[in-house]
Amino acid sequence: MEKKVFIKTFGCQMNEYDSNRIYDSISKIGYHKSEDQNNVDCYILNTCHIRDKAKEKVFHEIGRIKEIYREKTKPVMIIAGCVAQAENQEVLNRDPYVDIVIGPQSYHKLNDILKNHIKKKKIEETEFDSVSKFRYYDGIENKNNKVSAYLTIQEGCDKFCHFCVVPYTRGPEYSRPFNQIINEAEQLVKNGVKEITLLGQNVNAYSFNENSKAYKLSDLINHLEKFSEIKRIRYTTSHPKDMTDDLIECYKKNKKLMPFVHLPIQSGSDRILKLMNRKHKVEDYLDIYYKIKKLNPEVEFSSDFIIGYPGETEKDFSETMALLEEIRFVNSFSFIFSPRPGTTAANLEIVDKEISKKRLIIIQEKLFKNQKVLNKSMEDKNIEVLVENKMTDQNKLFGRNRYLSAVIFEGNKNNIGNLVDVKINKSNQNTLFGEVGKSMKAA
Ligand code: SF4
Numbered sequence: 008m009e010k011k012v013f014i015k016t017f018g019c020q021m022n023e024y025d026s027n028r029i030y031d032s033i034s035k036i037g038y039h040k041s042e043d044q045n046n047v048d049c050y051i052l053n054t055c056h057i058r059d060k061a062k063e064k065v066f067h068e069i070g071r072i073k074e075i076y077r078e079k080t081k082p083v084m085i086i087a088g089c090v091a092q093a094e095n096q097e098v099l100n101r102d103p104y105v106d107i108v109i110g111p112q113s114y115h116k117l118n119d120i121l122k123n124h125i126k127k128k129k130i131e132e133t134e135f136d137s138v139s140k141f142r143y144y145d146g147i148e149n150k151n152n153k154v155s156a157y158l159t160i161q162e163g164c165d166k167f168c169h170f171c172v173v174p175y176t177r178g179p180e181y182s183r184p185f186n187q188i189i190n191e192a193e194q195l196v197k198n199g200v201k202e203i204t205l206l207g208q209n210v211n212a213y214s215f216n217e218n219s220k221a222y223k224l225s226d227l228i229n230h231l232e233k234f235s236e237i238k239r240i241r242y243t244t245s246h247p248k249d250m251t252d253d254l255i256e257c258y259k260k261n262k263k264l265m266p267f268v269h270l271p272i273q274s275g276s277d278r279i280l281k282l283m284n285r286k287h288k289v290e291d292y293l294d295i296y297y298k299i300k301k302l303n304p305e306v307e308f309s310s311d312f313i314i315g316y317p318g319e320t321e322k323d324f325s326e327t328m329a330l331l332e333e334i335r336f337v338n339s340f341s342f343i344f345s346p347r348p349g350t351t352a353a354n355l356e357i358v359d360k361e362i363s364k365k366r367l368i369i370i371q372e373k374l375f376k377n378q379k380v381l382n383k384s385m386e387d388k389n390i391e392v393l394v395e396n397k398m399t400d401q402n403k404l405f406g407r408n409r410y411l412s413a414v415i416f417e418g419n420k421n422n423i424g425n426l427v428d429v430k431i432n433k434s435n436q437n438t439l440f441g442e443v444g445k446s447m448k449a450a
Pocket residue numbers: 164165166167168171172173174208209246
């Protein structure tokens with residue numbers, strides 16, 4: 008009998024990818040995706056554990072769902088993702104409304120769990136088993152038919168930065184077999200996907216050996232370039248330690264790799280980078296930056312910043328701000344340090360909240376200004392946009408430029424999936440506005 012399922016996804020692109028693959032997989036046992044979260048047989052929260060209050064957010068969501076279904080048949084309540092991996096038993100003990108807790112590397116078991124699920128029987132499944140997860144998904148067609156799609160190539164991390172939960176919630180680094188990834192890319196292309204973003208917690212650490220060939224991220228990017236249907240290639244999230252020369256070379260040679268590098272640095276102070284166990288110095292990061300800029304001056308950098316890391320002094324913070332004078336980071340993220348349970352920095356003395364808040368305002372003012380300057384520089388110019396979809400108010404289209412900035416413009420929906428030239432006539436911090444330019448390039 009057809010059943011309905013709704014997945015609410017929190018956190019990173021990898022959770023979004025996993026949610027799509029869960030939809031693909033459980034449709035095999037009659038659970039079909041529903042947009043109506045108020046009337047489903049199975050409700051899945053795909054959770055994120057990266058910042059404080061993550062756990063409380065999950066219990067708040069469960070409370071909200073209980074309200075929705077107070078007078079209705081209770082759906083099978085599933086907690087998935089990184090909170091499931093990190094807080095599994097506690098979630099089951101704390102709220103009997105939850106039926107199943109399943110970690111990110113156990114999704115290949117979900118169909119059997121759901122098929123054999125008996126009311127009131129609680130299930131916890133949190134084994135780290137990426138090999139089986141992706142071998143299983145290799146047999147399940149990826150039905151994503153959006154213009155831009157995520158494709159996970161690597162999972163887990165061995166870096167153990169002192170503030171990060173990922174090594175504990177996603178396990179050790181695992182790189183998927185090269186051909187398995189290419190097979191899935193072919194499915195996406197067949198579905199009409201024009202842009203692929205390769206995902207990994209440490210995506211540039213991708214390394215797969217087969218027949219004495221060591222495949223790296225650059226091999227994947229260059230292989231995807233051969234697909235005529237693919238217009239754009241992106242990848243995220245990287246670590247400076249793994250920005251190897253073969254990958255850097257791609258910014259010169261590969262015409263489909265977008266000139267936009269998301270490379271978290273977290274702090275501009277070597278002392279703080281050491282305390283964070285980031286395994287590199289600011290000069291190593293600058294070396295990568297200038298190497299890439301030399302090969303392709305159009306490249307822009309985006310990054311992540313943690314403010315108020317335990318021990319951060321005014322001097323450390325001023326070194327971060329000095330780095331922002333040297334590199335005009337755009338489309339970047341900045342957060343106040345959030346102690347994560349189980350990490351090395353979990354119990355360190357934190358910087359006074361008011362000081363951290365002040366520093367966050369200072370760095371965000373600078374980052375937002377960078378964004379405005381970049382967007383302003385595109386006004387009165389024709390820029391290339393990949394058209395992703397139609398906006399709700401009918402005659403506007405939505406797409407992104409090569410720097411992932413949102414572009415809203417007048418245009419015909421036949422442009423969806425095409426690269427078009429858009430004449431930008433105004434901009435703000437987050438969005439560019441315009442109309443389709445004279446020279447339209449068909450995809
Ligand atoms: S490299 Fe990234 S994912 Fe890995 S531990 Fe550090 S911050 Fe976390």
